Amino acid sequence: MPGMESKQMQRKVTRALFTTGANNLYRILQAVNPNLQDVQVYFELLINRHMEAAELKQLDFDVYEGLLTANCSEEDLLEEKKSCEDYDKKLIDLRIRYNNLTSKQRIEE
Numbered sequence: 001m002p003g004m005e006s007k008q009m010q011r012k013v014t015r016a017l018f019t020t021g022a023n024n025l026y027r028i029l030q031a032v033n034p035n036l037q038d039v040q041v042y043f044e045l046l047i048n049r050h051m052e053a054a055e056l057k058q059l060d061f062d063v064y065e066g067l068l069t070a071n072c073s074e075e076d077l078l079e080e081k082k083s084c085e086d087y088d089k090k091l092i093d094l095r096i097r098y099n100n101l102t103s104k105q106r107i108e109e
Contacts, residue, residue: 003066004062004063004066004070007059007062007063007066008063010059011056011059011060011063014049014055014056014059015056015087017049018046018049018056018087018090021042021045021046021049022046022090022091022094024042025039025042025043025046025094025098026094028042029094029097029098029101034101036101036102036105039098039101039102040102043094043095043098046091046094056087060084063080064077064080064081064084067080
């Protein structure tokens, strides 16, 4: 199914960009005194990529629908959903870390 392969490839690239951005942000956040501007820039990049998440969410949906159409096993469908959830968890974790850092910075000012 060529359309499905194209969507999977597009999603793979989108997820790779997200992972790179998330890893960069985690690295910056681990610093003793992270540069707030760097944190904000990387967070915004990540949010923009993930909010392209409208794009990523649509690709996830399309791939899942393709798996349903291809009559994949329940195990495959569950694995697909768990994979999508992992990206959501990373974004939520980074959002909480970002909010904690920025609110801490405001309190100290």
